[in-house]
Amino acid sequence: MEFFSQYVIPPTRGQLELLRYLLVLTYAIHLPFVGMVIGATLLSLAFNARDRDIANPTFARMSKDLMDMVLPNRVVVLVFGVLPLPALWMIYGQWLSKSTVSMFTLLPIGALVVALSFVPLMAYRSSLDPAGRNSQVNFGLGGIGLATLLLGMYILIGAVVRFQDPERWHLAHDGFRWLLSFNVIWKFGHLLLSGLAITGCGILFFFFNWSGREPIRDAKYAQFMKNFGASVLLATVILIPVIGFFYLITTPTIALSGAVYVLAAATLVILFLVFLLAYGAILSPRPRFGARAFILVLAVFLLTGVGDQLTLVNATQEHSAALLTEADEIKAQIELEREAHRAASQVVDVARGEEVFKTVCMTCHRMDERLVGPPLKTVLPKYAGNVDGLISFIQKPEKVNPEYPPMPAPGLPLADIKSVAAYLLGEVDDAGTSTESPQH
Numbered sequence: 001m002e003f004f005s006q007y008v009i010p011p012t013r014g015q016l017e018l019l020r021y022l023l024v025l026t027y028a029i030h031l032p033f034v035g036m037v038i039g040a041t042l043l044s045l046a047f048n049a050r051d052r053d054i055a056n057p058t059f060a061r062m063s064k065d066l067m068d069m070v071l072p073n074r075v076v077v078l079v080f081g082v083l084p085l086p087a088l089w090m091i092y093g094q095w096l097s098k099s100t101v102s103m104f105t106l107l108p109i110g111a112l113v114v115a116l117s118f119v120p121l122m123a124y125r126s127s128l129d130p131a132g133r134n135s136q137v138n139f140g141l142g143g144i145g146l147a148t149l150l151l152g153m154y155i156l157i158g159a160v161v162r163f164q165d166p167e168r169w170h171l172a173h174d175g176f177r178w179l180l181s182f183n184v185i186w187k188f189g190h191l192l193l194s195g196l197a198i199t200g201c202g203i204l205f206f207f208f209n210w211s212g213r214e215p216i217r218d219a220k221y222a223q224f225m226k227n228f229g230a231s232v233l234l235a236t237v238i239l240i241p242v243i244g245f246f247y248l249i250t251t252p253t254i255a256l257s258g259a260v261y262v263l264a265a266a267t268l269v270i271l272f273l274v275f276l277l278a279y280g281a282i283l284s285p286r287p288r289f290g291a292r293a294f295i296l297v298l299a300v301f302l303l304t305g306v307g308d309q310l311t312l313v314n315a316t317q318e319h320s321a322a323l324l325t326e327a328d329e330i331k332a333q334i335e336l337e338r339e340a341h342r343a344a345s346q347v348v349d350v351a352r353g354e355e356v357f358k359t360v361c362m363t364c365h366r367m368d369e370r371l372v373g374p375p376l377k378t379v380l381p382k383y384a385g386n387v388d389g390l391i392s393f394i395q396k397p398e399k400v401n402p403e404y405p406p407m408p409a410p411g412l413p414l415a416d417i418k419s420v421a422a423y424l425l426g427e428v429d430d431a432g433t434s435t436e437s438p439q440h
């Protein structure tokens with residue numbers, strides 16, 4: 001937090017709004033991906049273990065196919081898994097800047113652990129043998145990767161979920177207690193289940209609907225895969241509302257509002273539709289509904305993201321108000337300084353006027369001689385007592401004397417024009433007195 005307070009000026013109202021959209025967007029990219037990595041690795045490890053008990057080519061193949069599905073290459077991992085992490089850190093840093101919460105140490109730690117977990121996970125993926133000779137070693141790699149990812153996500157989710165409990169922000173200095181709350185635990189469970197759900201429909205979608213993939217030739221394997229994916233989806237879709245309910249009742253009341261319940265109800269409707277699709281996929285002999293189920297589960301992730309930012313908005317209202325006041329104050333301060341600067345620039349400075357006269361006007365004017373323009377002594381007297389008239393002439397010269405060409409506008413700042421006008425009128429006054437005095 002201190003880190004951010006140092007560099008970040010409090011966001012204005014518009015920026016705060018933008019941050020919220022960014023947050024939902026980041027969630028919509030990151031969480032489904034991480035959820036799917038968790039779900040697929042979990043299932044892959046389970047198949048892997050079964051395969052080592054009783055060598056089974058179906059299980060070995062499934063174990064590998066799942067990992068190939070979620071971690072196809074480094075770019076995907078980078079874009080969906082790693083890049084959103086610093087973005088999250090920045091967004092929360094801005095939003096909660098100047099708050100007393102110091103859990104900003106937790107957020108980067110969680111993000112770092114999550115990012116690092118992809119190293120053993122990628123190693124696990126490439127260690128899997130399609131021929132089905134899985135060993136202790138690759139099982140270990142997968143286990144380490146999954147454990148690291150879970151730990152990182154728990155820290156990340158813990159840090160973020162606890163933002164919505166400002167009454168306990170003081171606990172932030174005690175990282176461990178900060179992370180240990182039912183609210184966090186349910187949220188974490190919710191992510192695990194959603195992760196399994198999107199893995200389930202990911203199997204239906206990526207293996208059967210994805211155009212970039214070769215169709216599976218082995219009919220028995222395809223049948224097994226379809227039923228497995230649909231069953232995982234079916235089971236998790238039933239459990240998600242249960243865990244969601246526990247999450248909601250442990251959420252601090254300050255974070256809740258009517259809109260949060262509306263979102264929860266909408267999520268429930270979508271989950272019911274997914275349930276029907278998953279059921280249909282099991283009944284149907286052919287793989288179907290994968291794409292539709294996948295999109296709906298993504299929508300669940302999106303709605304959850306919107307809900308998360310709503311609860312955070314509710315919980316941090318007071319804090320945001322303080323931030324906005326501060327932003328307003330800073331803005332007013334800047335405005336004041338600008339005003340002062342402007343006022344200072346309007347000051348008439350005769351010395352500056354003389355300088356401007358010598359550098360600009362003297363290309364065409366002398367006091368007593370005709371040059372390009374008329375000798376000023378002959379034209380200035382009509383402006384005596386009428387500085388404004390002179391100023392407006394210099395600003396925007398008009399055609400006066402047919403004996404002369406028109407004077408081009410010198411394009412000077414107003415302050416300079418005022419100064420040169422003051423200087424010139426002073427000059428005529430002096431000249432006037434000096435020429436008049438001998439007569440008296």
Ligand code: HEC
Binds near residue numbers: 356360361380398
């Ligand atoms: C490029 C040449 C040029 C420059 C530079 C120039 N003037 Fe002139 N100025 C003229 C000409 C030509 C006229 C005559 C215009 C006319 O009578 O229509 C003139 C006319 C004037 C007049 C007489 C206006 C009137 O009401 O008869 C004043 C006063 C004057 N200039 C002031 C200035 C001042 C002050 C500057 C410097 C900021 C300046 N001029 C710079 C060419 C110039």
